[in-house]
Amino acid sequence: MESNWFSTTLLSFSLLAALFLLLVISWTKAQNVTTKQRPPGPKGWPVIGNMYDIGTMPHQNLYKLRLKYGPVLWLKLGSVNTMVVQSAKAAAELFKYHDLAFCDRKVPDALTSWSYNQGSVAFGNYGTDWQILRKLCSAELLVKNRVNETASLRRKCIDNMTLWIEEDSKASRARGGLGEVDISRFLFYMAFNVVGNLMLSRDLLEPRSGEGHEFFDAMNKVMEWGGKPNVADFLPFLKWLDPMGIKKNMDRDMGRAMKIVAKYVKERVQQKKHSGTEKVNKKDFMDAILEYEGDGQGRLDKISERNATIIILEMFFAGSETTSSTVEWAMVELLRQPDSMRKVREEIARVIGPDKKVEEKNIDDLPYLVAVVKETLRLHPATPLLLPRNAMEDSNYMGYQIPKNTQVIVNAWAIGRDPESWDDPLSFKPERFLSKKIEYKGQNFELIPFGSGRRICPGFALAHRVVHLALASLIQSFDWEVSNSLTPGIMDMTERVGVTLRKLVPLKAIPKKRNTVKKE
Template sequence: MFSFIIISVIFLILLYKWSTMSTTNKSSSPPSPPKLPIIGNIHQLGRHPHRSLRALAQRHGPLMLLHLGSVPVLIVSTTELARVIMKTHDLDFSDRPKLTAFDKLLYNSKDVSMAPYGEYWRQLRSISVLHLLSNKMVQSFRGVREEETKSMLEKMESNSCVNLSELLMTLTNDVVCRVALGRKYSDGEGARNFKKLLGEFVELLGTFFVGDYIPWLAWISYVNGLDGRAEKVAKEFDEFLDTVVQQHIDDHGHHQSVGNEDCYKDFTDILLHVQRQNLIGFSIDTACIKALILDMFEAGTDTTATVLEWAMTELLRHPNIMKKLQTEVRSIAGNKTHITEDYLEGMHYLKAVLKETLRLHTPVPLLVPRVSRTQVKINGYEIQAGSQVYINAWAIGRDPSSWEKPDEFYPERFLNSDVDYKGHNFELVPFGAGRRGCPGIVFAMAVNELALANLVHRFDWKLPGGAKGEDLDVTESTGITIHKKLPLLAVPTMYLPKN
């Protein structure tokens, strides 16, 4: 009886709220699928929103307006419209929504990925581009990438079957930890706790908080424990980063006392140096430093590992493509047991395989949402200020008007093509484009190219139990980053080059 009363009260509140909600001017708004009271179109997102939204767009059009609770959300599903949003009207759509997960986990969105558009964000991006992620800085960490890739290969040599998903995640975590923090946290005491903490952090970033879209139901996240989980993870990561920052401050004091000023070895060192010297004419506090460090984990670990996981999945599903890639890599590397970055420039098919992976398996399929800063007219439709905008990069990568045989894994399509993923070609936008495009493209792809080249050079690969490529389960996970649902298991056989 008590449950019935509660349900009845909630139903009456929902009915009242629906009856008092204002309606939009449908004649000037983009087409919308039918919506339910209060929740709007939330129920139509499904477990894999990028797929559900493509299906809806095929019925209602490539510029589609949804209502997620009380929030108008524009869905963009074609190359031309992506260009309009991220180039023609880039400034109009350069803001970010205020989302609970990012506020709780990223110091009230003080990081570069989610900070509101304005002077603070411009200064943060300038720090990232000039001091952390420039070509010169990425090159300076080449040794870290090569050492950690070699370490991953050595772990595989003595195993008859390996969990590639786990090993690739360890690789990207170790590279980011060494580059951002000065050491890795996958070995020794506390490694398991750190790995668990990082996993929860990434998972929570992609979690739906109902209060973001139906504010008066925000209490649900408190009741179901979601708020508490996010606060616990944020507190633990904050304490961890406090320790890391303090160690770097202490180490700098030691180096100064012995007269060694050349001691900026990682991102934390660099950020503390920028803070001390006020190099950008803009004061950054410790919370800002920690938020920028967390950006590296948010954008540089899970997504990079995902690209490698899907690349190896597709190569195992297509042995002829695997063989063609191995032929290229091994002909260039010769009898070397490990490939260094010196050899990567001429590996055109390797780069094509990675582009095709990014097209077919965009790691963050809906990119990071934008918000319209002003009212804008697009294709004759009025887009209200404050509307959220999702670019369905996954759907754009499979759009038959842009790609021949769009659902087929065919790297050759990129061999005689100028299309790239750097934000200039809007049919391939895995990293976004415009002002809010990802500043870490060079860093991410340096890890991807080196790791994949070494994996296919060092070993021949097959699936366990004699399984065929077509038997490989390619079901997707849920969340902000799309992995394989099941870990990728494979059998490596060491390749011995002929002298």
């Protein structure tokens, strides 16, 4: 029996050694082939390549490598060829002249959970079906007319947010506290309900909502697992082992989130069956998805309940997490810079007056507020590494030979700190945008928090409205203070990276209700 055990162990060890040797040989050959035609980058280790170079804060570590190797970086992440773009000039070259060649997606293993990527607009493979689905989402949810029609829904959600903040602060003081509130929590509730009203014509979250909080928790976990560096993405032969447990955790939390959304979808399907052909005056996004009958050319069939669930879930991921994190970072920066907070407050008071609420139609009349949001997106892009692309063909990019299936990462966080594009790039200075006509619609490549080209985030017009209105409402409704334990200029700015970039320690501050003066 001992002999059998020894033989089995020896055989297993021999196979592992042989596999390791093959990997080393393969890696060595890959390093020697056309190395001079690749962008510069650090020399990697056998098998694992440059996996240690990206660390747990990849956007920051890649930015540091830019200082040594330049704005276009080449890495070997395990067996995955990777090109990193980290300057406005390099991004312009990518999106203007190579957008189609690099238009496919490199999908993290975690996001194949429950076949999520197969129904996703953000992570779907480039092709006819993806184009039709993206066009449908844009036309039914994000076109200007539809966004205009839903302004009152967003106003309601933001009014609820300020009410909940006031109530929570009062409850804190009643318990003997300072009245401090977790701003990030209420921002997420607001953004979540904005998406809920557009998708499903209903609020889904409020401070005492049981199911809403389960959805909230599951979504946070999905965003965390989806953005966590995973060794199985770099060494695909390890996917079946799931050595870091990321796929297992994602299966659990993605399943929780999909179960809740699937329930909403089934409820709507049943309502439609009972209502028959009865005319509905106001249709939401779910109606549009479920009523889609194909493009008339047999290219994309009717959308299944499962794919409808994935599409709606993705809109929640994209719309709530990115919006709430951007407003939180804006508030952090304004609390750190009292002079900037004063300028925003004075502008709102001057333009809007003492007895009116800020409305979406006022945004263009508040240039300093707009500048604050742009500066926040420059320093704290919601998705610091734009969702990874995949080269669909061999390409010559800026004189470099980039092979098919190369992963392409655009470091928007680094581009926002590009010294060739920005003076004093590490400082928060909204004034820089008052004299420059720079937008984040994908054409000014020094500011691309929503991406550019065919894969630009289709929801940026909606995000533009929600972020400005929410931030202005927080400033108009309350005077904000930080607790005695915090000094504004040295607030903790540590980041937490998932799919999106959040503050590691959620922002807490003390709101003091402002007294508005009514006109006679």
